[in-house]
Amino acid sequence: MPLIPTSFDAYFAYSAANPRTSSSVFSNLVLPLTAEEYNASIAAASPRLRAPQPAISAPTIQNALFSRFMIELQEGFNILCFGYGSKRQLLNHFATHFCSKKGHVVVANGFLPDFAIKDLFSQIDNIPEVQDLGMTSLTPEKQAQMLSSYFSEKGKSHLYIVIHNIDSPVMRTPRVKSILSLLALTPNIHVIASIDHINSPLIWSSSECISRKSTSFGGATTPRGFSWIYHDLTSLAPYDFELANIDRTSLTSAHGGGSRKRVGFTSNLASTLNPALPGGGTTNISETAALHILASVTQKAQKLFTLLANRQLEAIEDGPGTEKEGQGVDLQATAIGYDALFNLARGDFVATNDTALRALLGEFRDHGLIVSAQGGSGSGGEVLWIPLRKERLTSVLQKLQTQT
Template sequence: MDINSEEEDGELGFSRNYFLAKELGSSSKKSTHKLSEIDIVDEQELRAAAANIEPKHEKEITSLIDGYKNMYSEWVFALRCSFSLLMYGFGSKKALLEDFASTALAEHSVIVINGYLPAINLKQVMIALAEVLSDQVKTKQKVFKSEQPFSSQSIEDLLAFLDGAETEEENCFVCVVIHNIDGPGLRDYETQQYLARLAACSHIRIVASIDHLNAPLLWDKNMVHRQFNWCWHHVPTFAPYKVEGMYYPLILAQGGSNQSVKTAAIVLQSLTPNAQSVFKVLAEHQLSHPDEEGMPISDLYSVCRERFLVSSQVTLNSHLTEFKDHELVKVRRHSDGQDCLFIPLAAEALQKVLLEVNQ
């Protein structure tokens, strides 16, 4: 018997069966169901159901976190040796980093950047760092602050101060905790360049977390080894991304007003009290004038000036830029030609936002 002919017959039989199956499959009745017909639940209900999921392996996870806490002294030593800490691994690392900062770094000033927010004002962060550092160290450049406030300086000048301020104390630094340095508001090239230069400043230390698989592609070799000078730590926590996931829509849910309220409230609570007060002025005007197209910028400035919330148009514009970056406020052209500000929320949702912020 010819073995080769048997193999050929087997291959031909397989091919015939394959095309026969394709023919029968194409002739069968196709499903008429559509994706749009799926009964999608309300997002608030889905999040509530997810929040009620009972945690598993609590003892093992607690033991795991305790193991990380035993490494705090090692992490502080790395910071004092001018390394930056980069935490990666499955699970939210927000609680872990904040616990590390509040306990092991209690002697140092700490500023937190929530990289999971849709937009970040990096210059405001650098201004805050410069103000904290200027109060913390004894610098020979006292004229640097008195002649020109930090708020009116460029990012380049702020970086020069953070790197050049002189101090008699050893290990004097301000720690910047960045939750999700690979977040949507920070992952563009220019922002990563500024963060790398910030990390290279002599009085700044970075403690950051990443969650995206391709996060290391944000940096080149110079940024990794010379500027950030990362010390990598694998710290899976298996904790849910409750806060970080607040800004990402759930696949099986449709968005609702309650979600918009929570998102707006979280963003507002991360802003300064003055910025919150300016937002409240605009919100109160919108609620009391529901038929108007919005509040003219000149009217908002006059009210805020009377209430001593802003000292100049420049200050108001900085608040408005922050609102627009976070999509809290939008601009539209009034019928008389002037630009008006409005909050893209229904009256009921806007009232809930005010209640959330006032708590």
């Protein structure tokens, strides 16, 4: 009599099986847009429906709310704005027309992928009365302590710090939280911040939220905390500016921090233009990212990239592939064999042996600027190419030549 597996056994048998994932992902089919292309496309698009106007858009309601903000800031609280829609323009308006009349204003764009806490202190250091403190060569922790001591003195000017998206991964680290908590409870420093993530209130403990600023100036120690007052600042405005600096074809752009999963670049799918070459499996890279990578490598590595790029552009011109609407050239059909690239590199004195060439390629492989796959039955060797379409690859080469 055959054994019938129970639901208990079936559950663990199913859980132990390897999950199947599709190799046809969105980031492989659509090339990433640059920030300029994205902004131009958004500006050219005409809305089909009239956008709803929230109550906060009325000037009278805005002025009343912002006046209340100023009173709460003077009473020792800090403002934390939530709600659907971009709050950037509203907070910038508040900083320009209200905060700037009472003291110095510094704006931090926490939503930028490359934002760091040192960028905030660089802006603060540009304030005339702060320049005499000599904070440039200090660590962010020392700079925060020096600013806290300076603005804790009676009679000093007020400093308003506007932070867009304080819930971004960069601003959520324990180090940045500790620095901001010291500044937020300094008597003459006021923080106005925005959040968009639904779980953002969990970033701060209850003690950090309810901590109050010291009423006396020149105290020995400054407490740490934020003393938040929450305000609904629903604007229903699109997040165009916040999203302009990310790769819109990559799910990792919405990653919430922590380690990222490395993408594999080898594929066994057939190419659409050349069946002898494998296709797919590549991750397209933006022009800005390519320039950042090239700026951090050696001159020999840059020369190797130039050799491969020129060879790929020639292959695109001579190849049968033409760009169709919404679909680019199959770049793998323009790939160059490893042996052919080695001959080019040796002839141009870039790499004289296999070890040197693979060392130069390693940096590009790690960042996805050069990808590879095993050739088909015709060649069988490794083939390499750059995942940039023709006009972007040409632009990268031109900018690289002007820099060198």
